Amino acid sequence: MMHGDVSRRWTVPLLAQEAGMSRSAFTQRFSERVGRPPMDYLMQWRMTVAQRKLSTGQAVAQIAADVGYSSQSAFAHAFKRVMGQTPRFGR
Helix, strand or coil, X not given: CCCCCCCCCCCHHHHHHHHCCCHHHHXXXXXXXXXXXXXXXXXXXXXXXXXXXXXXXXXXHHHHHHCCCCCHHHHHHHHHHHHCCCCCCCC
């Protein structure tokens, strides 16, 4: 689900509902299978998608929106925290 709609405002309750599971069961099973909690995985996936888009020369503001951030600033902070560099590295 996350891969199919990376910009959606996913929450654990929403993901669990989509999977037909309780929040705790979903989080436990997801963490066991993927090796990290769902929201950590989602953050990493969003930044991976963003990094790919940056390499094509797309504008940072558009990439931020494409991966679910309403603010370019919030996206830039999250990108730096996860990827260790600013999102302008590809420019």
